[in-house]
Amino acid sequence: MAVAEIGSLQSSILFSVLVLFIATTAYLLFIRSLPGQPNAYQRRALQLFSWFFLTEFLAYLVYCLRFIDLHLFSVVCNNMLYLCGVYLFYCGVRLRYQLEISSRLLGWIAVHVLGLAAALFWFTAVHNDIFIRLPLALGSFCIPVLITFSLIRQQQRPGNLGDRVLLLCTVVALLLLPLLYPIFGYLLRPDQQGQLMVMTLVTLTLETLCIGGLAISYIYDLIDKLRSDANTDKLTQSSNRRYFFKVAPQFQQRVAAGENISLVLLDIDHFKQLNDSYGHQAGDAVLRHFAALLRQLLTKTDLIVRYGGEEFLLVLPGYTPAQTLPLLQQFQALLRQSPLHYEGEDLAVRASYGVAALHAGQDIDHCVHRADLALYQAKANGRDMVVLDSPGATS
Structure with missing residues (x-):
């Protein structure tokens, strides 16, 4: 992407199409991984994937609002939706291990999302300081990824390839989190308005990595189940x-x-x-x-x-x-x-x-x-x- 194109509506639309294609691919991979009659946890995970897809779509629509002089609204809502997307990944991992999503957990997620929104509003509208705003957003994204990593380590089953894929994607996301922004920033060299494009690229990369890993882990779970079914008597489970x-x-x-x-x-x-x-x-x-x-x-x-x-x-x-x-x-x-x-x-x-x-x-x-x-x-x-x-x- 050329420097002159950063911030243009045309490049933003092309970028959004690419993002939606990647998100749709992960969504379809997950749907294909489900058995013909999914259990209650798998149905709820399917709902979370649908919400993730909707969240990403709304995030890119909000991103485009910066072209009609709604920069503040775009910054705050865009990052709120991204954080919701990362938490949907965490909830999807919980459901993969058949763990409940309690109302208390949802309450803490709401507090975190609203707290980030308030902080971004302050450091955009009152004190326009991008050097505080960006680490704040990236650090917020890191929190659900860290607790997801801890959850996978606790629930990991010996020899389960899906767990290994999920753990690898989470570790790579954690390692890339502090690196992607300076890399994209150096390559694209955006102005201050174009920083949101860089932030979008960073978040897209991390969320696609995480949600794609979750979809692949479900596929490996299905393969393991098919292997188990081939070796198991369905009536007696022997x-x-x-x-x-x-x-x-x-x-x-x-x-x-x-x-x-x-x-x-x-x-x-x-x-x-x-x-x-x-x-x-x-x-x-x-x-x-x-x-x-x-x-x-x-x-x-x-x-x-x-x-x-x-x-x-x-x-x-x-x-x-x-x-x-x-x-x-x-x-x-x-x-x-x-x-x-x-x-x-x-x-x-x-x-x-x-x-x-x-x-x-x-x-x-x-x-x-x-x-x-x-x-x-x-x-x-x-x-x-x-x-x-x-x-x-x-x-």
Whole structure:
């Protein structure tokens, strides 16, 4: 942009078109990242993105008012809208982590925005001092970015790529905040009236960086969710059979390194009768209840797999088949103490168990087959019991 063009209405209109294009792109990226049926937090985040888009549009309209001798109004309202835009970014990050936006928080935001407006009015209308006004505005923009950075650090989840992108964008925004104004000021060399154009460039760069990072983080969250859905049984929220065979080589490597790992195949007793007597919805409720009790008993290092139908598979690192007996007996007791309450009735849920050890160099299918044979023996012996792969060991 040539020096002579700074402050011209034509260049301002072209600049505003560019800004709106960037803001619209970030907005559309976020919309595309949402699932077909977004939850309440995602819907509220979508509203915040819409408000951000509207805020930016109004900010550029207000910016253009300086061409019709409304410089004071343009300076004050323009920066108020920019600060609101940065706070919308902060609120969007809160909603990404499913944190509420309290009325107290909104009150503090309102105080900050109105305080900035009063200070800008004073240092524009009463004491026209640009060397105070500009650091004041930039410092105000820095506050919500700093608290956003702190929030991301507190809520960051290990290995989440969306969190990393969001944190990186926030850090870059903080680093650029004190640098962009002198850089743009040196390149454009504006007069005093053109300082607002430089301020607009600085704020545009920071807000586009932040809001674009938020949109990208939502896209990565969607990718993670799709990956999780591909490996998870939707009904029981357990791992599915596909995921089990995907990670099976890892268990074989651990066994080869000397670790004990046992596989337990569980089958819910008389499940077909439950389905026939109470309907498939009752059967689904039984499966969810059964999986929830398993999660209640087992640890994060254990793997729960819905292997098929009413069959579940447990992978228990650190257990020999004999060492699984106390754990499975504890689960049997938990099942007896926790009937499923369904439509006014208590449905007793029982299961049979077959246990086999995973041996070094052994195919995972063969180990599952041995656990299945033990499970078949448990069914033949009267159900609701544990049978180990080793001969004669039953409970």
